[in-house]
Amino acid sequence: MAREFDSAKYLDSPEALAAYLSEAFESGDSAFIAHAIGNAARARGMTEIAKEAGVSRENLYRSLNGETKPEFDTIMRVLTALGVQLEAKPKAAA
Numbered sequence: 001m002a003r004e005f006d007s008a009k010y011l012d013s014p015e016a017l018a019a020y021l022s023e024a025f026e027s028g029d030s031a032f033i034a035h036a037i038g039n040a041a042r043a044r045g046m047t048e049i050a051k052e053a054g055v056s057r058e059n060l061y062r063s064l065n066g067e068t069k070p071e072f073d074t075i076m077r078v079l080t081a082l083g084v085q086l087e088a089k090p091k092a093a094a
Contacts, residue, residue, distance in 0.1 A: 011043035038064030052081035
């Protein structure tokens with residue numbers, strides 16, 4: 001039986017984390033992005049990220065499960081706790 005792939009196991013450096021989240025952002029899928037941020041938080045330690053972001057661990061799990069729509073403020077606080085920032089760039093021409 002095959003095991004489910006867990007991307008959090010491979011997010012072991014700031015560069016890997018930033019590349020992973022950049023790819024998620026490019027998808028434009030808000031549920032996928034929230035789930036990817038959740039994977040990044042799990043890679044760093046959900047308890048630590050929740051504490052740094054000023055939210056409860058349970059609320060962080062709920063917010064980043066890909067099934068709910070987290071507040072933008074929560075996303076920004078989690079990204080700050082992860083040590084990454086959003087960056088705007090022109091969209092590639094189709």
